[in-house]
Amino acid sequence: MRILVVGAGAIGGYFGGRLLQAGRDVTFLVRPRRAGELASAGLVIKSPNGDVTLKAPPTVEADKLKDKFDVVLLSCKAFDLDDAIKSFAAAVGPDTAIIPMLNGMKHLDTLDARFGKERVLGGLCAIAATLSEKREVVQLQPMQAISYGERDGKLSDRVRAIDEAFKSGIVGATASQNIMQDMWEKWVFLSSLAASTSLMRASVGNILAAPGGRDFLLGILDETSEIATASGYPPGGPFFERVKGNLTTEGSPMTASMFRDIKAGLPVEADHVVGDLIARGDAAKVPLPKLRIAYTHLKAYEKQRAG
Numbered sequence: 001m002r003i004l005v006v007g008a009g010a011i012g013g014y015f016g017g018r019l020l021q022a023g024r025d026v027t028f029l030v031r032p033r034r035a036g037e038l039a040s041a042g043l044v045i046k047s048p049n050g051d052v053t054l055k056a057p058p059t060v061e062a063d064k065l066k067d068k069f070d071v072v073l074l075s076c077k078a079f080d081l082d083d084a085i086k087s088f089a090a091a092v093g094p095d096t097a098i099i100p101m102l103n104g105m106k107h108l109d110t111l112d113a114r115f116g117k118e119r120v121l122g123g124l125c126a127i128a129a130t131l132s133e134k135r136e137v138v139q140l141q142p143m144q145a146i147s148y149g150e151r152d153g154k155l156s157d158r159v160r161a162i163d164e165a166f167k168s169g170i171v172g173a174t175a176s177q178n179i180m181q182d183m184w185e186k187w188v189f190l191s192s193l194a195a196s197t198s199l200m201r202a203s204v205g206n207i208l209a210a211p212g213g214r215d216f217l218l219g220i221l222d223e224t225s226e227i228a229t230a231s232g233y234p235p236g237g238p239f240f241e242r243v244k245g246n247l248t249t250e251g252s253p254m255t256a257s258m259f260r261d262i263k264a265g266l267p268v269e270a271d272h273v274v275g276d277l278i279a280r281g282d283a284a285k286v287p288l289p290k291l292r293i294a295y296t297h298l299k300a301y302e303k304q305r306a307g
């Protein structure tokens with residue numbers, strides 16, 4: 001099974017690297033700077049689950065991409081999606097399955113419109129990872145999971161084949177027969193975490209320790225949960241019940257990747273992760289006072305960053 005990992009940043013580098021480490025046929029589609037880094041220093045993963053340096057991992061740049069791949073594992077940020085699509089389009093043939101790992105949901109519409117719904121699986125990952133100043137992939141906590149599945153819930157032959165390839169390389173890889181529900185639940189959790197930690201500039205533990213902090217966190221979770229419910233995906237599955245506890249754990253150092261990006265002065269997925277959720281909530285007339293404040297904050301950050 002030929003796997004093209006689009007991007008070798010935090011999550012692409014991590015999950016693609018683990019697959020490569022396990023001997024899977026992985027190629028990273030990268031831009032020139034990352035290609036140079038990987039050629040000279042290798043793909044370096046620092047992780048509580050085991051460090052590894054993969055010397056000269058196979059890479060390709062967009063203008064050299066000619067072959068079709070069986071699987072495209074998409075790991076760009078939402079604001080790079082259009083450019084990434086142009087870059088990997090040549091790799092998509094009639095039987096290619098695209099697995100997006102982006103947070104949010106709107107990328108599914110964009111990918112469907114360009115490649116056809118039948119080529120786009122549902123996908124998500126749960127991990128805390130970052131690309132360090134040394135351009136190493138750093139996993140910040142042991143937690144890791146990646147899921148993929150047909151959006152109609154069928155356990156198809158292609159999903160079984162992907163599962164076999166992924167499971168043998170990645171701890172926490174799972175074929176899901178309810179991936180749309182899983183993606184919504186992840187979105188509810190992530191958007192609540194990202195909105196709160198970015199707005200408060202603090203970890204969950206420090207927000208909980210502040211006056212009104214617990215009410216704010218739980219209030220935002222109520223708002224995002226109501227949007228999911230109004231959209232036909234009421235949260236409440238095992239994943240959701242587990243992660244909900246993460247938002248109320250005293251002393252928890254947990255933050256979202258969005259907050260880490262803000263601290264590093266990097267662009268954020270404000271519209272994709274929070275703005276799109278608000279648009280869906282507005283359409284369903286869900287009151288969203290807390291989420292709206294967080295969104296205004298993120299857009300102000302973007303404005304400030306643009307100068």
Ligand SMILES: NC(=O)C1=CN([C@@H]2O[C@H](COP(=O)(O)OP(=O)(O)OC[C@H]3O[C@@H](n4cnc5c(N)ncnc54)[C@H](OP(=O)(O)O)[C@@H]3O)[C@@H](O)[C@H]2O)C=CC1
Pocket residue numbers: 006007008009010011012029030031033034075076077078080083084085087101102103125126127128129130131257269
């Ligand atoms: N980091 C985390 O802990 C988690 C992140 N997510 C989600 O995963 C997604 C990716 O996040 P993350 O890995 O942190 O982001 P990063 O910025 O670390 O990585 C994204 C990578 O995509 C690459 N890229 C963008 N466009 C192209 C292109 N046209 N061709 C080749 N490569 C391209 C970038 O390359 P370049 O270096 O050239 O800019 C970059 O290395 C986001 O949607 C995020 O919300 C989900 C769960 C956890």
Ligand SMILES: CC(C)(CO)C(=O)C(=O)O
Pocket residue numbers: 103125126127128189190193255256257258
């Ligand atoms: C939910 C979480 C925190 C872990 O996957 C995440 O997706 C992120 O930080 O972007």
